[in-house]
Amino acid sequence: MPAIAVIHRTFAVLEAVAASESATAKEVAQRLEIPLPSVYRLLSELVATQYLVHLKEDGRFELGPKCFDLGLSFRQRLVAPSPIRQATDELHRTMETAAYFAVYRGSDIVLTHLSDCEKHPRLRPLRFGFHEAAHATAFGKILLASMPQEERRSYLDARGMPILTPHTIARPDLLDEHLDTVSIRGIAWEHEEFLPRTTCAAVPVRGASGVNVGAIAVSMSARRAAGLEPQIEAALREYAGRCSRYMRAGSKTVLTG
Numbered sequence: 001m002p003a004i005a006v007i008h009r010t011f012a013v014l015e016a017v018a019a020s021e022s023a024t025a026k027e028v029a030q031r032l033e034i035p036l037p038s039v040y041r042l043l044s045e046l047v048a049t050q051y052l053v054h055l056k057e058d059g060r061f062e063l064g065p066k067c068f069d070l071g072l073s074f075r076q077r078l079v080a081p082s083p084i085r086q087a088t089d090e091l092h093r094t095m096e097t098a099a100y101f102a103v104y105r106g107s108d109i110v111l112t113h114l115s116d117c118e119k120h121p122r123l124r125p126l127r128f129g130f131h132e133a134a135h136a137t138a139f140g141k142i143l144l145a146s147m148p149q150e151e152r153r154s155y156l157d158a159r160g161m162p163i164l165t166p167h168t169i170a171r172p173d174l175l176d177e178h179l180d181t182v183s184i185r186g187i188a189w190e191h192e193e194f195l196p197r198t199t200c201a202a203v204p205v206r207g208a209s210g211v212n213v214g215a216i217a218v219s220m221s222a223r224r225a226a227g228l229e230p231q232i233e234a235a236l237r238e239y240a241g242r243c244s245r246y247m248r249a250g251s252k253t254v255l256t257g
Contacts, residue, residue: 009034013042014063017052022062080113083246088216089115091239095218095232098122101205101243102130102139103214107155109139112214123195123219133194135161135175136168138202141188142215145179146204152179167192187233188215192222199225201232203240207247216240 009032016028023031029039043061046052053064080088080101092099092115100122101113109130116122134140135156144152153172161170169175182188190200202217216239218232225232 010042010046013039013046014051017061018063022055022058022060024060028061081246084243085113085115087239087242087246088113091216091218091235092116092120095235096120097218097220100139100202100217100219101214102217104143104212107143109134109137109143111139120220123198123200125195132159133162133164134159135170136164136190136193138188138190138200138217139215141179141182141190142202142204142212144175145182145188146212149176152176164194165192165196169193187236189229191225197222201229201236203233203236205240205243205247207244213247214243216243 012032013028013034016031017023025036025039025043028034028043029036032039043052043054047054047061047064050064052061054061080103084101088099088101091097096119098114098116098120100111100115102109102111104110111130114122130137130139134144144155147155156172156175161172161175162168163170169178186203188202190202192198194200198219199222200217200219202215204212205214205216207213216236218236
């Protein structure tokens with residue numbers, strides 16, 4: 001399994017335990033749809049490294065002392081700066097959708113800020129995360145569209161193109177045609193390709209050199225998105241422009257606050 005996938009699965013386990021303060025191995029396996037033997041192995045490793053504590057009498061696991069240090073480290077390194085957070089939050093309020101900001105670290109997609117609410121909740125992937133299914137997500141399409149053809153092919157060969165819904169583009173030639181349009185128009189749409197009944201859109205955020213350093217995106221029900229494409233695109237371009245201006249104004253990296 002690629003290192004980034006192992007990291008994603010490890011943090012998914014920690015999040016599953018944290019969500020209810022403690023959890024059994026079976027509860028974690030059911031929540032994440034991961035085979036129970038794999039969950040036991042991950043839980044054992046996390047207990048050994050003090051990221052989890054095993055409450056043997058109750059048969060449950062809860063967060064360990066290392067998580068406090070880990071949380072501080074992630075907050076220092078992966079939290080988007082205030083102007084980026086403000087733009088993402090305003091996009092959420094203006095469009096009444098969940099809104100996201102992600103950065104590209106090499107070929108990885110790192111979500112650094114999201115803004116949602118009870119009425120407009122975030123995406124909750126069941127099988128794959130953003131970084132594991134770039135061909136099927138708006139964030140991923142922005143990243144792939146910016147890659148040279150050979151680099152893109154190597155990226156997809158290494159990760160595959162799993163079919164997540166009946167609408168997922170799983171043929172490289174069709175994806176190439178689609179990404180040409182993404183590159184020309186500067187916006188990526190994803191219509192029920194990652195999760196059923198869900199539409200997402202993303203616009204790149206560019207740094208001082210003009211290179212894509214990240215993207216800002218929204219998600220909503222496919223039914224609600226129908227007919228709103230012009231408004232969604234206009235809002236994304238406006239807020240991506242704000243974020244890009246901040247990046248060009250002298251921020252050395254989006255990963256420091």
